[in-house]
Amino acid sequence: MRSVGTTPFALREAARVVSxxxxxxxxxxxxxxLGCDPLDPDAVLRILEIKGRDMDKGLILIAADLNALLPYVQTLDAERMAEIRASWPGPNTWLLPARPETPQWLTGAHDTLAVRVTDHPLAAALCRACARYGTHIGSGALVSTSANLSNRKPARTPLDVRRRLRGAPDLLVAGRCGRHPRPSTIRDGRTGAVLRG
Incomplete structure (x- = not known):
């Protein structure tokens, strides 16, 4: 697995790999x-294979802003969207109704899609780099699933990624994770109910 730093040049290289x-x-x-182009079925299926994850579970998409997620999800009423927008950017993932054209390899067995506007500066910069590289219409969103085998501890450092995934990703962006102790909270956008705390 190749590794790059966190410079703008390194993020452009990561965006090229995604494209x-x-x-x-x-x-x-x-x-x-672990991330890839959400509209590339082969790349998404490869992530599922790396993790040993069932496609029916669905995946999370992250972006640097809500507009990059709108090709994949439908918005809710103004009151619900106000709560969702107030939580972003941040470690808050929301299940929103998937658009009919959103691929099943992203939604799994659900009629919703998990989405987040990230507040991690490097993850957001990577999303923006992918948007500039212009892989697909609606680009700027990135698949985001924890870098680990399913039901195993997630990686928190570049060394963890190397040890746990044995070189499976094509490229490692060797930055630091944020200070949140646990993966993002997941809520149902329609009700606000917490599904993962």
Whole structure:
């Protein structure tokens, strides 16, 4: 697994890897994530294979702003969206109704999609770099699932990624995770109910 730093040049290299169907590992608010182009089915299926994750569970998309997520999800009424917008950017993932055209490899067995506007500066910068590279319409969103085998401890350092995934990602962005002690809270956008605290 190749490793790059956190400079703008390194993030452009990571965006190039994503645009070519690659899988990258990168730091998020609490743990390292595995990411790829959400509209590349081969890359998404490769992440599921790396993790040993069932496609039916669905995945999370992150972005630097809500606009990058709108090609994938439908907004809710003004009151619900006000609460959601107030929690972003931040370590808060919300399940929103998926658009009919959103691929099943992202939603799994659900009619919703988990989305987050990240407040991790490096993850947000990577999303913006992917948007500038312009892989697909609606680019700027990135798959974000914890860098670990399913049901195992998530990686919190670049060394953890190397040890736990044995070189599986194509590129490792070797930055630091945020200070949040646990992965993002997941809530149902329609009700506000906490599904993962």
């Amino acid at each position: 070519r169907g690659g899988v990258v590992a990168y730091p998020t608010e609490a743990v390292f994530g």
